[in-house]
Amino acid sequence: MDFFAAQDHARRTSRQLVGWFAAAVVAIVLVIYLALAFALGLGESPPPGAPPPSLWQPDLLLATAVVVGGFILLGSLYKIIALASGGGAAVAEALGGRLVARDSHDPLERRLINVVDEMAIAAGLPAPPVYILDAEQGINAFAAGSGTTEGVVAVTRGTLEALSRDELQGVIAHEFSHILNGDMRLNLRLMGVLHGILLLTIIGRILLRGARGSDKGAAPLLLMGLVLVVVGYIGVLFGKLIKAAVSRQREYLADAAAVQFTRNPSGIAGALKRIAGYGSEIRHPRAEEASHMFFGSGLALSRMFATHPPIEDRIRRIDPAFEPGEMPPPAPLPETTEYDDGSGMADGTPVAGLAGLAGPQRLSAEGFAATAGTVLPAHMDYARHLLAALPPALHDAAHRPGDAQALVFALLLSADAGIAHKQLDEVRAVQGPALADRSAALRAAVVTAGAALRLPLLDLALPALKELSGEAHRALLATTDALVRADGRVSLFEYALQRLLRVALQGRRSGLRPAALATPGRLKDDCGVLFSLLARAGHRTEFDVEAAFTRAAGLAPLDGPYPLLGAADIGPARIDAALERLAASSPPFRKRLLEACAAAVLHDGQVAPEEYELLRTVGEALDCPLPPLPPVSAD
Template sequence: MDFFEQQDQAHRQSRKLLILFALAVIAILVAVNVSLALIWKWGFAMRTPGHPGYPTGFFFINTAVTLLFIVGGTMFETFRLRDGGDAVAQMAGGRLVMPDSTDAKERRLLNIVEEMALASGIACPRVYVLDREDAINAFAAGYHQNEAVVAVTQGSLTRLTRDELQGVIGHEFSHILNGDMRMNIKLIGVLFGIQMIAGFGQEMMYWASRFGSSRDRDEKGPPIQLVIVVFGAALFVIGYVGIFFGRLIKSAVSRQREFLADASAVQFTRDPETIGGALRKIGGLTMVNQCGSRINNPRAEQISHMFLGAAKVNLMDGMFATHPPLKERLQRVYGHNVEFLDASEIVDPVDLAAMPEGVYGFGARNVEAAQRARAVERSSDLNAEFGQHAIPTANTIPFSMPLTPAATAVPQSTSAHGIDPFILTAARDSTTADALVFALLSDRSEPQAYAIQQSLVARLGAEKAALTENLLNHLESLQASPRLPILDLAMPALKQLSSENKAQLLSVASKLIAADQKMSQSEFVLQTVLERRLGPQAGRMVKVKFNAVTALKSEVQLLLSLVARSHSDDAQAGIAFQRAAATLPELAFQSRDLLPPATLDFFVVRQALEKLNQLAPLAKPFLIKAVLAAATRPQQERMDAEMLDLVRGICAAVDAPVPDVVGMGANF
């Protein structure tokens, strides 16, 4: 999957979508004016013979009021969804799964989401379960990839194997990485605005039915009551014409993205049986209840374009269906026709409490030896191809956490995530995740500064200080590897903190960084990501102020200089900057535009990133492509750990998806 090609395709479709919606609104305005003109002639002109015609401003008022309903409804719903994915998941009836959940099925789901987050290089999404939905379905939502949520139905947990569930999550991660979510949430607001016209018409019919029907004997034409009923019926029909057009438009775009997401799920898991098995079970369940992916929530139609499968029974096939036919999707996944599978609930024989510590992570039930062998084989293939950033297939975690500092060297035991289980456990608990952040920002190489850092953490309590030191011991025992993925895994737990605790965390983090009176590149990355994801505006949609990178030439120059200067010597920095400049010919950068190290102040870079985050979505892939060009060297097998973290941090700061080459640590 070519990151830049798919981003460009997704945004081209988004522009077409906006144009088509504008045409739909125009069609509604024309229909409203024509209908009201006919109703006026029939209902009022007939009552007063010789009536001069339409009142002054008749069509203008009709148009203005209609637009007021559409725009007002859209703004209202968009404001209600300002919290992004969490608001959509709650609208659908989702329940937030705690990051440290010990329920076997929930733990399996969380493990899979963590695996995908590590492999793709984004913050671990928050996870919701739709408890009341017995069908097989899922969706991803959010304004950008580092504030996304993933929601799955209860039926997905109980009817799918671990491999199949991994395929479903891989499908949803494709939507996250390909930039689909932002437009999907906008669609919810636009559809709500159009739907308000139908709702207003319905209300008019209701109140007209309660209105007195008496009339004068000499009065000509239809009674007022009938006129209002007809007017309300016209608005009701016109409103649903808008919904029809809206559904037609979103369905056309959604179908193509579903094909892409299915293909991406196969790429993520390296096995067509993963997403293929899930789709086959949806088909099998459909044979029983007419719609194996049915969502019963009353708001399902409004968010139908976001789901893995059709949320409702399709009354009309073809261009009106929100999703491609299952058989066609399966044919593309497998390359040939396959049969549907039985989707009965899987009886879980595994008792989590009775299992040995750290053994349950492979799945919520016993998996046949052949499946286990295939999973291990796939994992080995990925590790050989992509190194430590490959998609894991299992996880082993002890849930006991000693709070006393380790006195001796920490064994380098790792979970299947490739991360020390002690660190992983701390990352999943909202009461300990902050200590992990403090440990990531602590540095023993300068004793005087470290003493200040210890005193800062000690103000939060002796237990917090002891845990921070213990976690630091474990972090120092790790081989050189990116630190940002550890922070990514801790994000769901950190987001559970109250606003006050988040503010306290950010304040302490700033003081820890300032303890040695300087800021390193790794500290800059961690602080930038923390403030972007935990600050007051985290998760909110950023307003677009700049349509192209040409509007921010000095900011782009500063950012590319920072990345280029991260190489070991000046010669490599110059080559890296020229390589990046070649990807942005419109900026006409020369070799002399590479800024000297002394001018690369991290505070100024932070300000530049804030502006770059206000770039239009279409422009950001070009910026990231230039950053990648500056970060890599010809014939380089993979970026080093610090460069990986820097690129991931930049992507997080500007709300841009992390390309596969960064998520996997492979070549550019």
């Protein structure tokens, strides 16, 4: 299943989830209605000559549907909104997770961060924050978040201590598959949908306690309390069935993706074998809410209600020769020095640079779009070598919150000495002299590293920047805006950095202009904005610009004609608004759109760093992450 097919499947499953939720609410309303009808009349003898009481009481049914259905709906909406605003961090912290500092000196934590960094670069994603569930000794992990660029990865203490690096990499690759394929958003919606049903059990218990403390009128309270508890548990039962139906097949797919990503079946298979021997139980009281998110089954459930396939079946799909009871030897704990270079390479092998990693490859627009949301072994090799070749000063700066700010400023410093001096004065005035001096010191290393490392450096720095306070975030964004405006123009890289930074620190739509209604005509205009931008980004003559634009328009998801816009008509605000509307389109639409965008860039047979950075920014806005792109030539 390719990325866009997986995204489309996640959308269909979300719609099915709404149907299952509606069916569960109808069933609950009917049960409560029958209980009320009995309590209010069916249990009493009718007066002489009066007709017998009837089960059909439309007014009561309507009132029950409004009150009970509305209560469940509001409870679910509240939870969905809370999860959307808190994101994956809220889920990890609710389960007892601790945020791992990016500059941690603990060897186990350093190994985990390096593995996550390696996978993020290979996937073309900002490195996600990492959490550890210190109280959990079972081998387990999960990824949570509302979008590909807004997730977190969490692992248990048992995962850190029991797994080798290859096995840990297999687990992280499994979780990145969930990030890429839209599973995280679906999982959050599932948590929210089921929350409203669970509230009934809570209210039922409150009524039962009230009945025990009441001398008069205890019977109705007792009856309604029992009904709500029973109905609530029925809702829990249906919730388990829904979670099992949603999760099982996706676990098989994520296991297969981990093998594809790492080219190492023994890694993910070894992790699963250790679970078979040691277990994956999560003991936190709220584990039930997130059971469908875990790498391994976090609860002891029957196969009917299990959110995961049997562990033996998962192992056999990867290792057909597996025999029950087979266990890998205990994993040795890493030595402190093994990962101090930050290379992400298990043997610490030094690499001189990135030259020679991949020669020019022929790539079509369709082939480029097909790389979205994928991680191939070549991408993993690229990520390992990139991290190994990264100058220590830049690697260390990206992992420290204060220095990460200086790194962002260094990425924006102009090659013109006069403008750079003006930019440093702005940093000095807002952030202080120490940060300005640090930015100037890092500038030389940034220039030496080259343009190809600009986005990976930003990707590595974002988790450290997220550790800063909200006030520091606002100051950082204000300072970057001032640095960009220092020369009176906005380059492609500056736009990409500003947008990626803003989305990472404030959320996908925070600070962006509200999108107008995404009608076909409006979407067509938005496509024209992107085609014009990309055609002008990498072509110097107007003839080449028009040819690139025409090639993109010929592959557009909507029929033309498309007018070519002038450079003055394509400002950052207009690009942001276009991306916001296009992000709500269907996966097939976005696939065609990416193909058209790639056609504009590939027209001249080259992909300059600025063009890739712009394509990567478009991909992230569309929730279609793009992996690293080696040197290419167009078909």
